[in-house]
Amino acid sequence: MSEWTLDRVERIFIDRRVCETPVAKRAMALVAPEKIEWVDAEPLAERHGELSARDFDASKRLLFITEFKGKFFKRCPGARPGLTCCNYFVLNLGSQCNMNCSYCYLQSFINSPVMKIYANIETALGELREIANDIHDQPLRVGTGETTDLLSLDTLTLFSRRLIQFFREYPKWRLEFKTKSSQVEQFLDVEHAGNVIVSFSINPQVVVEREEHGTAALEKRLAAARECKNKKFEIAFHIDPMIWHPNWQNSYRELVRDICEKFKPDEVNVISVGALRFQPEQRHMMRERFVDLSSWVAGAEMFPSADGKLRYDEQLRQEMLKFVIDEFRRHSREWRIFLCMEAPETWLGAMQSMPKSLGNLSEMFDHGLTRKVLCR
Numbered sequence: 001m002s003e004w005t006l007d008r009v010e011r012i013f014i015d016r017r018v019c020e021t022p023v024a025k026r027a028m029a030l031v032a033p034e035k036i037e038w039v040d041a042e043p044l045a046e047r048h049g050e051l052s053a054r055d056f057d058a059s060k061r062l063l064f065i066t067e068f069k070g071k072f073f074k075r076c077p078g079a080r081p082g083l084t085c086c087n088y089f090v091l092n093l094g095s096q097c098n099m100n101c102s103y104c105y106l107q108s109f110i111n112s113p114v115m116k117i118y119a120n121i122e123t124a125l126g127e128l129r130e131i132a133n134d135i136h137d138q139p140l141r142v143g144t145g146e147t148t149d150l151l152s153l154d155t156l157t158l159f160s161r162r163l164i165q166f167f168r169e170y171p172k173w174r175l176e177f178k179t180k181s182s183q184v185e186q187f188l189d190v191e192h193a194g195n196v197i198v199s200f201s202i203n204p205q206v207v208v209e210r211e212e213h214g215t216a217a218l219e220k221r222l223a224a225a226r227e228c229k230n231k232k233f234e235i236a237f238h239i240d241p242m243i244w245h246p247n248w249q250n251s252y253r254e255l256v257r258d259i260c261e262k263f264k265p266d267e268v269n270v271i272s273v274g275a276l277r278f279q280p281e282q283r284h285m286m287r288e289r290f291v292d293l294s295s296w297v298a299g300a301e302m303f304p305s306a307d308g309k310l311r312y313d314e315q316l317r318q319e320m321l322k323f324v325i326d327e328f329r330r331h332s333r334e335w336r337i338f339l340c341m342e343a344p345e346t347w348l349g350a351m352q353s354m355p356k357s358l359g360n361l362s363e364m365f366d367h368g369l370t371r372k373v374l375c376r
């Protein structure tokens, strides 16, 4: 399936309370009027709760532009006891993703029959401004890719442009767009403070085709990364989740070679590597939705790990992670690599070192700042 475009949305519900926001106005300009419905309350509310596989699929084609009433700014889900994680905060400007990866963790908790975009971005920025009163001069990292892929919907929302402008006021802070799309053109002309990282989750094209439906082709993601770099945005790659498949070594070797041919180590901020993992409760839905598509993920043999997620066997995990790390090191020892959401023993097995001992990454693992924000 090719990369997602707005015409895949079957219906757009717009909450009357946000009718004056730029997002609502843009939706009206871009989408055929017969697809738009104005509402005063959440649509299809009676279908809330545990979604069937069919309802989950449908939720990706029904878009609700509304406002978010809770707290926008919260902690990265990786920060749990037993996991090695970095100072990272997530800003969710929507819920549910327009793309459709077989392993997607949203399958374990989305319970709304519609995909949501929160048009009240200015409220979110207000929260950040309050935090800035305390710590504007410290290195806070804010990412946007937990419950939605902000860039993939950005042709509609243009949130990227507003966020980049906002972060220009706080040059010590970092903004990270994490994406599997290639949608970057819409913000490349925005002036920035050199503190925006566009980080692309990537996988070999065979994995993209079989497991990452509606995402951009690998080649397009790498081309988008090059465009960002040319405009002096920082870039990062997440080879995550690595997925076992026949001849996986060849696929990942080619992926590493592709990156090494197109980028120099000093052009890429960081490369994170992680192996497949997911919540046990999403397995049923994954099988129902993807087994007919010959998914390598839906049929994988997985084992419970200390954090409750299902993962590949520890030895296979270490072998896969180490393989990618060694491939990069074969090209150059200058690549900055870290393992995402992995337990300390996996770090040791795959890298022979713990993150605190990797000088260039140690700042990412200073939890003092995180505590300060959370305790405000």
Ligand code: SF4
Residues within 6 Å of the ligand: 097, 098, 099, 100, 101, 103, 104, 105, 106, 146, 147, 148, 149, 180, 215
């Ligand atoms: S891009 Fe991310 S959020 Fe979207 S379906 Fe894939 S894994 Fe889920």
